[in-house]
Amino acid sequence: MSDEDGYFGESVAARYDESSAGMFTPDAVDPAVDLLARLAGGGRALEFGVGTGRIALPLAGRGVPVHGIDMSRAMTARLSAKPGGDTVGVTIGDFATTRAPGSFAVAYLVFNTINNLTTQDAQVDCFRNAAGHLEPGGCFVVEVGVPELRLLPPGQTAVPFGIGPAEWAFDTYDTATQAMSSHYVTVRDGRAEHSSIPFRYVWPAELDLMARIAGMRLRDRWEGWSGEPFTHESRRHVSVWEKPAD
Template sequence: MRQDEIWDTETALSYDTPGVGMFAPEALEPAVDRLAELAGGGRALEFAIGTGRVAVPLAERGVPVSGIELSRPMIDRLRTKADEEAIPVVLGDMATARAPGEFRLVYLVYNTISNLLGQDEQVECFRNAARHLAPGGRFVVELGVPELQKLPPGQQALVWHSEDGYVGMDTYDVLHQRLVSHHFRFGEGREARLSRSPHRYIWPAELDLMARLAGFGLESRHADWRGAEFTAESGSHVSVYRLPG
């Protein structure tokens, strides 16, 4: 599964869920608040900007936002909310593409760095963030913690969500540090619709080493956008890395 095949027109048209899920105010507003604070009045760049879930409300806060995005259909969906002048977007890979100008903040939300399926590509993503930042600039990564402790010995699959009409399941390849997220959607009939996305999961310590290779230091790590303490039981983290100067 290539990323350009996953983020196609059908996915782009169904991606937004206004008011619920990751678009719910309780999920979105703390992220926008924190990113606006970290931008400090400067320019921000979102890697994998998608349909503008975060970028549009951040721009509405007065933060100048640009983006990099691999999927043309996702950009087209973003363009129904904000034009190129309001939120400029470069079509390309977040590990290599270059957006014009210098930024105070680069951010990457909702596990998106794991869409890069090799360690080398993930390291290059950090280096690309560093290339875009002014001295003292920050790179923010929101990422889940691998749930391997929940896998019984010999089992490779984990159901992480279940509700009427939907089951979410991850299958793990622990040898290659990969997982595939499976999303089953169904009604009252016998048929279900399946969508899948591959990921390379990253432990926090490995993420910190990637940051060091790109010249960053870890400034803070919390369990969520509101600043909850990150512990051994946390299922995700928001990590803020900063360049010297």
């Protein structure tokens, strides 16, 4: 990784909104914004990995002051260029350790972004960073998938998640290290192009322990933003940890 923007440089930023179009629909965005606005109350919100503003912009549109931390100047340039982008403050840096000015009622991290931190230490640092930004009684919210290891038969390391006429996408897993990578193969003009992004998958119970290390406690966990029950069949979760009020 040589790009100062990490794995989300100009080539990714230029097509990010289009390639993730399903995540920009009202059905995907509105429930998340509803919950975050309630948790923020009259306070400020901090987004780790703010990207192009999929959640930050509509949340700011609800009257919640929003600040974001992101390593990618290319991604945040798209945010700033959108209507309302000038209302969202941005600090460039690694959200595991970078400090933003002020304190916040809610910090949040969505769409599997915790997995972009590829070591357990970095993920723990992220929880500590969130707790350090929160006001007493504030909440840290994470949306992330449950590792898909149940889909791996013995001897297999890959799970496809996107198949189209000219595009294929699949994840590969190393169950010994919790390392995974998302791979994208695109055929253009008869030529195949391959790109991949490394991640570290993490279990719900492991996240709870990280929160405890950072001085927070689990308040709620649901399958999705609308409060669906989290069960052993759930493929993702939205979890809320609270910083003690005293």
